[in-house]
Amino acid sequence: MAEAVKQLPRIVIHEKLCKACSICVDFCPTNVLELKGSVVAVRNLEACTRCQLCDLRCPDFAIQVFD
Amino acid sequence: MAGNKVKRLIQGNEACAEGALYAGCRFFGGYPITPSTEIAEILSVRLPRVGGKFIQMEDEIASIAAITGASLAGLKSLTATSGPGFSLKQEGIGYACLAEVPCVIVNVMRGGPSTGYPTGPSQSDVMQAKWGTHGDHPVVALVPSTVPEILSETVRAFNLAEEYRTPVFILYDEIVGHMREAVTLPEPGELEIIDRAKPTCAPEEYHPYDTNYDVPPLAAYGEGYRFHITGLNHREDGFPTNDSALIEEGIKRIIDKIEKNKDKILKNEEYLVDGADIVVFAFGSSARSARFAVNKAREKGIKAGLLKPLTLWPFPEETVRKAAKGAKAIIVPEMNLGQIIYEVERCAKGVEVAGINRVDGEPINPAQILEAIEKFS
Amino acid sequence: MSATTAAKKKLSVPFDYDKYLRPGKLPHIWCPGCGHGIVLKSLLRAIDKSGLTKDEICMVSGIGCSSRTPGYVDFNTLHTLHGRALAYATGVKLAKPELNVIIVTGDGDALAIGGNHFIHTCRRNIDMTILVYSNFIYGMTGGQFSPTTPVGALSNTSRYGNIEPVFDCCDLAKASGATFVARGTAYHTLELERTLLAAIKHKGTSVVEIIDECPVYYGRNNKFKSVTQMMEDIEKNGTVSVKQADKLPPEKVQGKLLRGILHQVERPEYCEGYEKLIAKAQGKG
Ligand SMILES: Cc1ncc(C[n+]2csc(CCOP(=O)(O)OP(=O)(O)O)c2C)c(N)n1
Ligand code: SF4
Ligand code: SF4
Numbered sequence: 087m088a089e090a091v092k093q094l095p096r097i098v099i100h101e102k103l104c105k106a107c108s109i110c111v112d113f114c115p116t117n118v119l120e121l122k123g124s125v126v127a128v129r130n131l132e133a134c135t136r137c138q139l140c141d142l143r144c145p146d147f148a149i150q151v152f153d
Numbered sequence: 154m155a156g157n158k159v160k161r162l163i164q165g166n167e168a169c170a171e172g173a174l175y176a177g178c179r180f181f182g183g184y185p186i187t188p189s190t191e192i193a194e195i196l197s198v199r200l201p202r203v204g205g206k207f208i209q210m211e212d213e214i215a216s217i218a219a220i221t222g223a224s225l226a227g228l229k230s231l232t233a234t235s236g237p238g239f240s241l242k243q244e245g246i247g248y249a250c251l252a253e254v255p256c257v258i259v260n261v262m263r264g265g266p267s268t269g270y271p272t273g274p275s276q277s278d279v280m281q282a283k284w285g286t287h288g289d290h291p292v293v294a295l296v297p298s299t300v301p302e303i304l305s306e307t308v309r310a311f312n313l314a315e316e317y318r319t320p321v322f323i324l325y326d327e328i329v330g331h332m333r334e335a336v337t338l339p340e341p342g343e344l345e346i347i348d349r350a351k352p353t354c355a356p357e358e359y360h361p362y363d364t365n366y367d368v369p370p371l372a373a374y375g376e377g378y379r380f381h382i383t384g385l386n387h388r389e390d391g392f393p394t395n396d397s398a399l400i401e402e403g404i405k406r407i408i409d410k411i412e413k414n415k416d417k418i419l420k421n422e423e424y425l426v427d428g429a430d431i432v433v434f435a436f437g438s439s440a441r442s443a444r445f446a447v448n449k450a451r452e453k454g455i456k457a458g459l460l461k462p463l464t465l466w467p468f469p470e471e472t473v474r475k476a477a478k479g480a481k482a483i484i485v486p487e488m489n490l491g492q493i494i495y496e497v498e499r500c501a502k503g504v505e506v507a508g509i510n511r512v513d514g515e516p517i518n519p520a521q522i523l524e525a526i527e528k529f530s
Numbered sequence: 531m532s533a534t535t536a537a538k539k540k541l542s543v544p545f546d547y548d549k550y551l552r553p554g555k556l557p558h559i560w561c562p563g564c565g566h567g568i569v570l571k572s573l574l575r576a577i578d579k580s581g582l583t584k585d586e587i588c589m590v591s592g593i594g595c596s597s598r599t600p601g602y603v604d605f606n607t608l609h610t611l612h613g614r615a616l617a618y619a620t621g622v623k624l625a626k627p628e629l630n631v632i633i634v635t636g637d638g639d640a641l642a643i644g645g646n647h648f649i650h651t652c653r654r655n656i657d658m659t660i661l662v663y664s665n666f667i668y669g670m671t672g673g674q675f676s677p678t679t680p681v682g683a684l685s686n687t688s689r690y691g692n693i694e695p696v697f698d699c700c701d702l703a704k705a706s707g708a709t710f711v712a713r714g715t716a717y718h719t720l721e722l723e724r725t726l727l728a729a730i731k732h733k734g735t736s737v738v739e740i741i742d743e744c745p746v747y748y749g750r751n752n753k754f755k756s757v758t759q760m761m762e763d764i765e766k767n768g769t770v771s772v773k774q775a776d777k778l779p780p781e782k783v784q785g786k787l788l789r790g791i792l793h794q795v796e797r798p799e800y801c802e803g804y805e806k807l808i809a810k811a812q813g814k815g
């Protein structure tokens with residue numbers, strides 16, 4: 087059924103702003119994010135609960151989570 | 154006309170307060186210090202009557218900061234102090250120079266250094282006014298020598314601050330500050346009042362340091378312009394820069410805006426200087442003694458004259474140069490151990506320049522000056 | 531759409547910081563992991579909730595890493611001298627009381643060089659909101675100890691361990707007369723947002739001390755492995771909310787800094803007092 091298809095969030099990473107501090111990676115409750123070189127990247131979008139913690143604690147205005 | 158005019162016997166510091174109110178000053182921030190305190194006391198009463206604000210800050214550093222903030226919010230602002238307080242204000246003065254914030258700073262000079270001689274007159278802060286804050290910066294300083302002049306020069310100080318977007322000093326010694334003389338209070342409209350240029354462009358286009366102007370218009374906070382002000386070297390949009398070309402351009406512009414307009418900023422009184430053999434270059438209360446001495450010398454047949462600057466900074470180089478031509482000597486009485494004399498020497502090459510100095514808290518008396526005039530004649 | 535999905539929907543819309551940031555100014559100068567950026571975001575959300583327009587806000591700062599904040603935000607902004615932000619702000623506020631004045635200042639800026647202005651601003655109870663960024667260090671000059679550096683902590687000028695006792699910013703503010711005193715952290719970002727909103731709304735001098743992290747100078751000097759570890763330390767060992775503190779045994783609260791609103795009273799505000807003074811001077815009072 088259509089309802090069963092889980093809609094995934096959209097995580098936008100502003101690579102020019104990310105300073106790879108790892109705060110979002112370390113505080114994401116479900117391990118969605120990882121550091122790849124000098125920027126953060128999404129490794130498991132499925133697990134994202136849209137809790138916004140990554141955005142709230144990112145010091146650099148570098149990550150946003152949209153529905 | 155003259156009949157309606159109010160003539161009052163007032164003190165120098167009172168004349169300063171009257172001049173400030175006449176010029177449209179609506180904010181005073183200060184900290185009490187002899188011999189300038191009367192200015193604060195009077196304005197604490199008078200400013201609220203015209204809807205203005207008086208605040209006694211916690212120290213002189215806070216005072217210069219508060220008047221700078223108030224000026225950016227759109228009010229003509231004043232602080233008044235004396236030696237120790239003038240020293241404390243120096244960092245804030247540099248800020249106002251670089252950020253180009255109009256304000257007026259009165260220093261009623263007393264004996265120094267340090268706490269020195271609080272009730273004794275002095276003229277020993279004139280070089281501090283020029284070089285007191287660090288870095289290259291523009292300086293405008295006015296040096297009235299009579300009570301009526303304190304009033305009119307205070308009005309002029311506000312006008313210059315507004316017109317050139319820069320701090321302006323009024324320096325006078327304790328004698329002039331505390332002496333009483335008859336002053337005819339100017340009527341509204343009698344003296345010219347200048348207000349700072351405000352931007353007419355759209356807020357998005359506004360640059361507080363627009364290089365298309367020598368003196369860029371200054372918006373006030375809270376009027377829709379939302380501009381940024383910093384004491385860091387900045388670009389024309391007000392934001393900090395590390396670009397060496399822009400840094401130099403910015404500093405040069407704030408110096409040049411005064412240099413280029415020197416003719417309009419300088420003001421001197423020449424008394425019998427034309428063809429004089431002996432020229433006395435004197436300001437403040439020393440100029441009062443000098444005038445007396447010049448008159449005495451003339452009675453004795455000596456061609457003496459008085460050159461009295463009302464603007465000390467920028468220095469009246471051309472005027473001194475001209476007065477030096479054909480003169481035998483220039484005498485520079487000052488209540489310090491020799492400060493302005495070096496400026497005079499620089500401009501009067503080839504002519505004998507002699508100083509009369511004292512730092513004992515007593516004014517230079519006419520007899521001392523007359524003696525020097527006679528010696529060189 | 532059911533009520534629950536609507537609620538969820540609302541939660542997942544990221545806050546639009548761009549509304550308050552000056553275009554083209556990011557990335558900011560702060561180091562990776564510096565708490566100043568996190569605090570700024572809480573502040574912008576609080577401002578958004580306050581309903582104030584950008585024209586109504588004047589942000590004033592001193593000198594320091596934290597004091598660079600005004601350069602990034604689209605308000606009336608004034609970056610002043612080290613320690614003097616409150617004095618400049620007082621001039622702005624008294625000249626134009628209709629402006630909502632917010633000061634951002636470092637612990638060194640506010641409590642060391644600016645200590646005199648700090649206590650007297652609180653005493654006057656002039657309607658301004660003061661954010662003191664306590665990162666236990668002088669960041670901008672490269673890591674010297676500050677008035678909030680804990681005893682024993684290492685810094686570039688306390689290589690043998692700091693021997694100076696700390697200033698409790700909130701106690702100092704309260705004792706000096708501030709009528710709103712609170713503490714927040716860069717870890718508890720939503721709580722900080724609420725605290726800052728309350729501070730902005732309060733009439734009188736509001737002081738909010740914000741514990742945030744300087745991973746580069748405080749962190750490295752004091753053997754923190756990462757910025758995350760520093761933030762966890764703020765959470766676990768450093769602070770406890772006033773609400774929790776009431777329920778915890780005293781030994782669990784001891785040595786920790788309290789978070790939340792610590793003090794709020796009503797007292798005549800300076801600018802309003804001055805308006806009355808004007809009325810009196812004009813014979814109307
Ligand atoms: C009069 C003066 N003294 C010293 C300095 C150098 N200085 C700049 S910022 C600073 C300390 C900043 O520390 P803090 O206020 O805690 O802010 P942070 O950088 O940690 O955010 C110092 C000492 C200065 N700019 N001006
Ligand atoms: S929204 Fe929450 S779950 Fe999703 S990535 Fe961010 S922190 Fe992780
Ligand atoms: S918190 Fe922000 S700056 Fe730090 S790694 Fe994540 S996205 Fe990058």
Ligand code: SF4
Nearest residue numbers: 560561564595669744
């Ligand atoms: S030095 Fe410290 S306080 Fe300054 S920006 Fe870097 S992390 Fe932040």
